[in-house]
Amino acid sequence: DQQVKQNSPSLSVQEGRISILNCDYTNSMFDYFLWYKKYPAEGPTFLISISSIKDKNEDGRFTVFLNKSAKHLSLHIVPSQPGDSAVYFCAASSSGYALNFGKGTSLLVTP
């Protein structure tokens, strides 16, 4: 049973605009959340993370928001750049166990 869900398989955004990628989870024990970026035939690259004690974490153009009551997190990329085009995976864990990944959202940033 998929505990981390990314319901949008793909997203297309114009360069310079905001990209918003969404992720929902079902396990209330999850307390650490991450976003990874992946290009084809390469390993995922860590982007940004957030602990359950926070509701927002920002790193440059990337911001992750966590809504624990809704079991929802989102990744905002602003401004979006063509180099941001990749598959983005949401992942979550509870202390003492490995990560659970969503199926990914393919982001295309068009010039």
Added chain:
Amino acid sequence: DGGITQSPKYLFRKEGQNVTLSCEQNLNHDAMYWYRQDPGQGLRLIYYSQIVNDFQKGDIAEGYSVSREKKESFPLTVTSAQKNPTAFYLCASSPGLAEETQYFGPGTRLLVL
């Protein structure tokens, strides 16, 4: 230059053959992991290891085996019992297991002849 290396980049397996995928890290991380990615799917956990000489099954361990004799190395063997081995295999490591970011290697693509 610290990181995680996986070899080979591509691997071909014949029917009934066991093959071993290599994963090495020089990050001094305690925990290591193996994931499998299929087209259109997320990463699914095969095995993980918190410390040397200890490892645990993940969600899809059947048909796979691992060893952790050294902190730096976590090889994965795809046995003949794995009926659908064609996939992209990713190794990762993290400083520990709890609330730690995992860092991934470049992956190995396994194809069946």
